[in-house]
Each structure stands twice: as structure tokens, then as C-alpha cells.
Amino acid sequence: MEKIKMTTPLVEMDGDEMTRVLWKMIKDELILPFVELKTEYYDLGLLHRNETKDQVTVEAANATRRLGVAVKCATITPNKQRMVEYPQLTEMWKSPNGTIRSILDGTVFRTPICIDTIHPVVKNWKKPITIARHAYGDVYKSVDLYTTEPGSATLTFVGESGEKKELLVQKVDGPAVWQAAHNKEKSIRSFARSCFQYAIDTKQDLWFSTKDTIAKIYDGEFKKVFEEEFEHYRAKFEELGITYFYTLIDDAVARVIRSEGGFIWACKNYDGDVMSDMVSTAFGSLAMMTSVLVSPDGTTEYEAAHGTVTKHYYRHLRGEETSTNPMATIFAWTGALRKRGQLDGLTELEQFADKLEQACFTTLNQGTMTKDLVGLVDEGVQAHAVTSAAFLAAVRGNLEASL
Ligand SMILES: NC(=O)C1=CN([C@@H]2O[C@H](COP(=O)(O)OP(=O)(O)OC[C@H]3O[C@@H](n4cnc5c(N)ncnc54)[C@H](OP(=O)(O)O)[C@@H]3O)[C@@H](O)[C@H]2O)C=CC1
Numbered sequence: 427m428e429k430i431k432m433t434t435p436l437v438e439m440d441g442d443e444m445t446r447v448l449w450k451m452i453k454d455e456l457i458l459p460f461v462e463l464k465t466e467y468y469d470l471g472l473l474h475r476n477e478t479k480d481q482v483t484v485e486a487a488n489a490t491r492r493l494g495v496a497v498k499c500a501t502i503t504p505n506k507q508r509m510v511e512y513p514q515l516t517e518m519w520k521s522p523n524g525t526i527r528s529i530l531d532g533t534v535f536r537t538p539i540c541i542d543t544i545h546p547v548v549k550n551w552k553k554p555i556t557i558a559r560h561a562y563g564d565v566y567k568s569v570d571l572y573t574t575e576p577g578s579a580t581l582t583f584v585g586e587s588g589e590k591k592e593l594l595v596q597k598v599d600g601p602a603v604w605q606a607a608h609n610k611e612k613s614i615r616s617f618a619r620s621c622f623q624y625a626i627d628t629k630q631d632l633w634f635s636t637k638d639t640i641a642k643i644y645d646g647e648f649k650k651v652f653e654e655e656f657e658h659y660r661a662k663f664e665e666l667g668i669t670y671f672y673t674l675i676d677d678a679v680a681r682v683i684r685s686e687g688g689f690i691w692a693c694k695n696y697d698g699d700v701m702s703d704m705v706s707t708a709f710g711s712l713a714m715m716t717s718v719l720v721s722p723d724g725t726t727e728y729e730a731a732h733g734t735v736t737k738h739y740y741r742h743l744r745g746e747e748t749s750t751n752p753m754a755t756i757f758a759w760t761g762a763l764r765k766r767g768q769l770d771g772l773t774e775l776e777q778f779a780d781k782l783e784q785a786c787f788t789t790l791n792q793g794t795m796t797k798d799l800v801g802l803v804d805e806g807v808q809a810h811a812v813t814s815a816a817f818l819a820a821v822r823g824n825l826e827a828s829l
Pocket residue numbers: 499500501502503504523712713729730731732733734735736737738749750751752798
């Protein structure tokens with residue numbers, strides 16, 4: 427078979443640990459034999475980020491703005507422990523995801539990948555729940571401070587006009603921790619618009635939740651902007667018979683559990699981060715969730731929602747074959763290839779992405795799956811755990827049969 431040609435490169439962001447291992451396996455087994463892959467490659471592996479003083483992350487984000495589509499491997503965000511593990515690190519670098527999302531702005535849409543033989547642990551969930559996570563700001567762009575003596579902190583804003591606004595944060599009588607976070611009205615507005623548009627595109631209800639009773643100004647602004655923006659979409663919502671529903675985050679959490687699913691849940695950045703892990707795991711596995719960042723200008727970045735699967739990587743380093751689930755990383759690639767195909771009018775590339783996803787489903791339906799899924803399948807369904815390599819080989823077999 428002649429390889430499928432591409433016209434515009436994808437931005438390829440390589441990453442760390444087990445997902446970096448899977449990344450290469452996926453490319454070698456499922457993409458390079460079939461596609462004349464064109465990528466602009468950025469190595470976001472921790473040590474290369476360190477060598478470039480994290481400039482490679484900024485370059486990769488700027489390349490994504492230029493080329494329009496990126497695919498990203500999971501990356502380590504260093505903490506104190508990682509500084510010990512990697513003594514060559516000159517700084518505790520920020521999260522590359524945080525940096526990229528700040529540059530691209532927009533919303534991260536996360537949807538569970540469902541199969542017929544695995545039922546959600548929440549038995550009334552009948553349809554997938556998509557988390558729409560605001561990608562900009564809040565704690566991901568905040569500054570932190572630790573102080574040791576009694577004293578007080580104030581929050582000061584100085585406008586370009588010279589106007590000053592000052593607020594006492596707290597007076598403390600001993601050691602304390604502090605944090606200042608922000609968001610931009612423009613970003614909140616584009617978050618709202620992308621959520622309403624996504625609800626229309628997928629014909630699903632949209633829920634939105636914050637804690638505006640506590641963060642009256644901060645979260646109140648999110649609520650207000652969503653209400654204002656909804657007026658531009660109300661007619662279309664009514665025409666499609668879908669609804670916009672706002673409620674407090676704690677009420678939303680309870681309602682989500684009691685729901686049937688089949689809607690989009692818009693969440694502030696941190697809520698979306700943690701709720702997407704809960705939702706994906708409740709639907710099956712962390713590795714069964716797609717994730718795409720859609721920025722206001724339509725730029726897209728596809729990734730897995732999970733991390734670098736460190737525990738499996740240590741086993742890999744000890745020479746063991748691991749059974750790490752590559753589904754979310756494969757779907758990051760198919761999402762990006764399909765989008766590139768759509769933008770460049772390459773039907774064959776789009777169809778290839780569809781067929782690769784279908785080959786994954788066929789493999790799972792044949793009972794060939796990674797360890798995380800085997801224990802979850804319905805009673806009576808034959809399923810066996812295989813290594814990541816064996817899973818990818820089986821997917822390749824099914825893919826070849828479909829081409
Ligand atoms: N998008 C990104 O770039 C993200 C990066 N990170 C980074 O990843 C690193 C590890 O973070 P951690 O908190 O352990 O989170 P991970 O998501 O990497 O893994 C947590 C656990 O979830 C299970 N799991 C996750 N993905 C898979 C998979 N594909 N197949 C099978 N099981 C899976 C594993 O459970 P078990 O061990 O029981 O098999 C694993 O130990 C950190 O350095 C963090 O900074 C974290 C989140 C997102």
C-alpha cells in the first residue's frame with residue numbers, strides 16, 4: 427500500500443517516561459508504516475526542557491499557533507522529589523501544559539472512550555460525560571509565597587492610568603502560605619463561547635458550575651460572562667432542544683453522579699483537571715479519555731488526559747514488559763491526524779484516523795486489552811491482559827485488515 431501523504435506538518439511534542447516509550451511504539455507500529463508523517467518535532471522531555479531553559483516549550487506552543495494542530499505526549503512537571511531524582515535540573519520548571527495552555531488559551535474538552543463491554547461504575551451513567559475545562563489561569567498561573575513572621579499581605583492592582591486598588595488579604599500571627607491567582611475576562615468569554623459552540627456542534631446539554639457563593643467576585647465573573655454569552659446562543663439551543671444549566675460546583679458533583687450522562691460539564695481549570703480524572707476512571711480507566719485543547723482561533727492540541735505513568739516506567743527500566751494502556755495516546759494521534767486531514771482536505775488521512783480508532787475498538791471487542799481494563803469487563807465476556815507491545819501488534823493486525 428502506498429503511504430498516505432500529508433501536506434502541512436503537525437507539531438509533535440515528545441514527552442517523558444512510560445508515555446515517551448509508548449509514543450515511539452505507536453509511531454513505529456501504527457503510523458509510520460502507513461503515513462508519510464510530516465511533523466515539526468519538539469522534545470519536551472524534562473532534561474531537554476532543562477537544557478533549553480524551558481524555551482522548547484514556548485517554541486512548541488508558538489509552532490502550534492503557526493501550524494494549527496499539535497499532538498502532545500505526557501510530560502513530567504517537576505516537584506521537590508523530581509529535583510532529587512534529576513540532580514541536573516537547574517530549576518523546578520513549571521508545568522509545560524500550563525505554559526502551553528497559557529499561550530494558546532481556550533478550552534480542553536475531555537471525553538471518555540467507551541466500549542460496550544465495560545460499564546461505568548456509576549450504574550445510571552448511560553452516555554459519556556464530556557468535561558470542558560477552562561485552559562487558562564487560576565491556580566495554573568498563580569504566584570505563591572511562604573512567609574515565616576507575623577505580618578499582613580495586601581493585594582494591589584496598579585492600572586496603566588495610575589489608578590490603584592488595594593485590598594488587605596489577611597493579617598497573620600505566624601508562618602503562612604499565600605497565593606495570588608487571576609483570570610482574564612477575554613479568556614473567560616472565549617471559554618464560554620467555545621462551550622456553547624461545542625454543545626451546539628454535539629447537540630448536548632451544557633452544564634456549568636463554579637463556587638460563586640464563596641468567590642463572589644472571581645467565580646461570580648465566570649457565572650456572569652456565561653450568562654451574557656448564552657444570550658447569543660439561546661435561540662440555537664432552543665431550536666436544538668438542548669439546555670444551558672448553571673449550578674454550584676458541589677451541587678453539580680452530586681447531580682453528575684445521579685445523572686444519565688450525555689452532556690458537557692464546563693468546569694474552571696482546577697475543577698476540570700480533577701473531575702476529568704474522576705469521570706474517566708468512573709467510566710473505565712484514566713487511559714480511556716480523549717483530550718483536546720481548542721483555542722479561540724481554532725488551534726487544536728491533542729493529548730492524553732493522564733500523566734507519564736511513572737510506576738510503569740520504573741518497571742520498564744527494570745526490564746519488565748508493562749501492560750500500559752496506549753489508547754488515550756493513540757487517540758491523541760488520531761485526533762491530530764484527522765484534524766490535519768480536515769484542514770488540508772486530505773480525506774485519506776481522515777479515513778486513516780477513523781480506521782485506526784476502529785481497529786482499537788475491534789481489538790478491545792476481541793477481548794485483547796491492557797491490564798487496567800481486564801478487570802472491568804462485564805461478567806462472561808472473554809478478556810485477556812496483554813503487554814502494551816502485544817496490544818499494539820493486535821491493533822496493527824486489525825488496522826491492516828481494514829486498509
Ligand atoms: N498531561 C500531562 O502531561 C500530565 C502529566 N503528569 C505527570 O505525570 C507524572 C506521573 O503522575 P501520576 O500522578 O502518577 O499520574 P499518571 O496519570 O501518570 O498515573 C497514575 C496512575 O494511573 C494509572 N494509569 C494512568 N495512565 C495509565 C495508562 N495509560 N495505562 C494504565 N494505567 C494508567 C496507573 O495506575 P497503576 O499504577 O495502578 O497501574 C498510574 O500509576 C507526574 O510527573 C506528573 O507531573 C500528570 C498528569 C498529566
